[in-house]
Amino acid sequence: MRKAIISEDPWSKLRTLSKARIALGHVGGSLPLREVLDFKLAHANAKDAIDSSLNTESLLGQLKTFGLPIFQVSSQISDRKEFLKRPDLGRRLSTESVDDLKESKQTFDLIIILADGLSAEAINTHAVETLQNLLPKILEKYSVAIILASQARVALADEIGSLLSAKMTAIFIGERPGLSSPKSMGIYTTYKPAIGLTDESRNCISNIHEDGLSYHEAAEILHYLINESFRRQLSGVNLKLDLGRLDLGETTVLPK
Template sequence: MTPSPMTPRALADLRRLTPARVALGRSGVSLTTDALLEFTLAHARARDAVHAAFDGNAVAAELGTLGLTPLPVASRAQTRRDYLARPDLGRLLDPASRAMLEAQPSTADLALVIGDGLSPVAVTAQAVEVVRRLLPRLAAARIGIGPAAVATGARVALGDEIGALLGARIVLVLIGERPGLSAPASLGAYVTFGPKPGRTDADRNCVSNIHAAGINAGEAAFKIAWLVREAMARGASGVALKDESGEGGSAPAELSGPG
């Protein structure tokens, strides 16, 4: 049976439910001018997000207002070109950063890493607010947090080396995600128990799509706190830890916190 064509009203309802490009129409065998221009603009925004400058000093200053001690670090990717062409360099600390972290006391339950990743604009827009909402949840669970590393040229796995050097049981990495055509400023959060070089994605839990039209900062903080608590209790993360934070109802009311 041939399905009935969608009505204009049904298409309009569908467009309200998703940012995906659906039923764009056509002009001859091509996209309409409006659809093509919108696509080109979205692509340009995604490219700009990847190449945007990362103001680590501003992020560090904001973390300081939350009572955290920021530590500026860098990967071995010395330029943005190196970072994009050599992902392996973004997973290793440069010698100066490694030496500085080796001199830090190793007493924290959780090491926090905020890295530019593939969307520095996402970090600027989202990361500090997520941390602000997360801190009271960690405090309520009696989870101590050490210095906050602000990393330039960072890939997710850079957190493994940082967490190991700080002697942390868990590392939390907040990092700019690869921009999409509908979300150029999306933040990701990665929780890894027992951080050390050589960990893989199977060892991590991820909360992704943290942005204005996705998961908001409060919901992200709730999910991250749940994952951190459970990872501490079970001594595991990644495939050994299923995210069940949403079972039994919605997130509880936001806790008040610093800032």
């Protein structure tokens, strides 16, 4: 039996510049087996990311070192199947979580929420180190609490912020996993959170992962958004980034 010969694509060097599936080569009229298997592995990793869970014990242990109030909440979702089918329930807190937050009788300038979203592994991997870069910049100026939220959608932050009378929320959440980035984290900020707000009221920092924004870059942008939101008392489409005011020169290599 004759061994198949892979015809490499003349643009193959471009693959070092992008995670996109380009210049794959071919064997006759078919893709090389290596590319077929790589695609199947990437698809499996994306599916696993959706089914992943917050490593609550590890996260709590790391978060306690910051010396900040920590709460745990969950949405009205019962399992991952319902999470995918009923995003509306992922935007509202469970009755028990509502009662817990009401009983706290605490208020804060800023609530930082670590939420599983569509990739809990993104939070397990990237959230704490992003906080390590952020918190030294803000703790002298703002009162801060941290919340771990399970089965959560972005808008869950609105109800959390409202119950704790927070002036602003920042929700760190696992983004929809892609075939090249199953552990991508996003951050959504909202000034004056309230139930019923829509996405034009938020600012978004996206693609925090090993091939995207570094921890330093994400923390620098978030620091800017926090300061500007408090100064101008708004967030969302009316708040734009002024890149000239950001120190994005330092880079951090994120774990794969």
